[in-house]
Amino acid sequence: MMTGKRLVISALVLALVQIGFLGWIIAGRAAILRDGKEVLLKVEPIDPRDLLRGDYIRLGYDISRIPVKLIANIPAGKLSNDDTPIVVRLKPGADGYWQPTSAWFGQAPAPAAADEADIAGHVAEGWNLSDATTVITPDYGIERFYLPEGEGIAIQNDMRVRPFGIRVALAKDGTAQIKALIDGDKTLFEEPLY
Template identity: 70%
Template structure:
């Protein structure tokens, strides 16, 4: 029996669409790594393990807790956050690490000036935006996991508790971030390949 030509054509079209979609995701990530603004962020580790992908270090940053007082556009009547975007403007400090200088719910009013970079984060509903001067929000930037070769996670986590580590991240113009490398002081430990 000869298969129906429409079935063969449909299967080929479906396969091409899937390949194009995966290529688009990979090319987008590579474009950020290649062309994005590079920043250095100090990390604070936790070391879990992913059964399917192996060892990874869960990373928390100085920019993982944003003081509410830095968020410039909180409506006067809003006391808690809604589920949505948070843009954080980063500025490099004397020690080489980038730290938050300002933040906005939804989007920044203008592009970051030279020497500063905007990173796109996401906050969930329920964070206190009210009267507490010490209140913070914890955005998710999509760069909170770094996968390592098998058996390296525990060693890296132990060392991170003794001395400061960082990541070099590339940030696209739209604020999307990708991890480029895990660094120990001036030494690059692991670097992400473009593809």
């Protein structure tokens, strides 16, 4: 009798731990969306459909192409990039879209100023770092935006003829979350907190 009771209690504790973990993940994402620094990024279209999750637009950004010459901490004599994290410092341009001004492998040496923001990404290995004309392509985890069914292809086509943007919320550590899809001055879709 006591073993059955322990089994039920163990199952309840395990269920509470799992629910707590999922809640922690959701609350972390919501905290970035609610409290993160907002930046506006210009996007470029790529593909519109995922069979399991529905319509989406695959996004490329101006900040997805970082010239090696912007990376401030490449060790002398290092010829190629290992699989590594990168931090890219952004500053708003005259058009309102944020642009990269510098980058570092690992962490930024100092916090961003009030008119700047840092976005954290990841660079796959194999990039040639010895050539200043090389451009690396970090992945920031914001390269897909899911849309209501039937919307992806139309938006994808519109993105080819006029500028679109993504409003992104950045946590203090540079983690990015997409907040909204923007068509010119009009917000098309906004991510809910929960």
